[in-house]
Amino acid sequence: TYVIAQPCVDVKDKACIEECPVDCIYEGRRSLYIHPEECVDCGACEPVCPVEAIFYEDDVPGEWRDYHRANVEFFDDLGSPGGASGLGLIERDHPLIDGQPVRTA
Numbered sequence: 855t856y857v858i859a860q861p862c863v864d865v866k867d868k869a870c871i872e873e874c875p876v877d878c879i880y881e882g883r884r885s886l887y888i889h890p891e892e893c894v895d896c897g898a899c900e901p902v903c904p905v906e907a908i909f910y911e912d913d914v915p916g917e918w919r920d921y922h923r924a925n926v927e928f929f930d931d932l933g934s935p936g937g938a939s940g941l942g943l944i945e946r947d948h949p950l951i952d953g954q955p956v957r958t959a
């Protein structure tokens with residue numbers, strides 16, 4: 855799977871959403887999250903993120919390694935909705951993202 859890491863927090867550019875052929879990039883309050891089972895590893899999202907927040911799971915930089923777990927655990931109580939557009943904004947974040955200092959541009 856691909857993973858959305860710390861640079862997305864409070865940025866949420868959403869260019870990635872347009873590229874994903876399986877609609878598996880879900881929107882939380884402060885970040886977006888890639889569904890680990892719905893992602894087909896096409897990689898189309900990775901180059902379009904203007905802040906380079908997206909990585910293949912094996913390539914996540916060490917300082918952001920925990921974001922792999924955050925992307926997975928975000929879906930613990932959602933299961934596999936099978937499409938992000940039908941859900942829209944999900945009014946919460948993973949605790950790792952909740953703990954990030956608020957980014958002010």
Ligand code: F3S
Pocket residue numbers: 858861862865866867868869870871886902903904905906907908
């Ligand atoms: Fe976030 Fe980059 Fe997508 S900022 S919403 S991962 S394009």
Ligand code: F3S
Pocket residue numbers: 856873874875876877878879888892893894895896897898899900
């Ligand atoms: Fe979609 Fe990116 Fe995976 S475009 S299928 S989330 S690699």
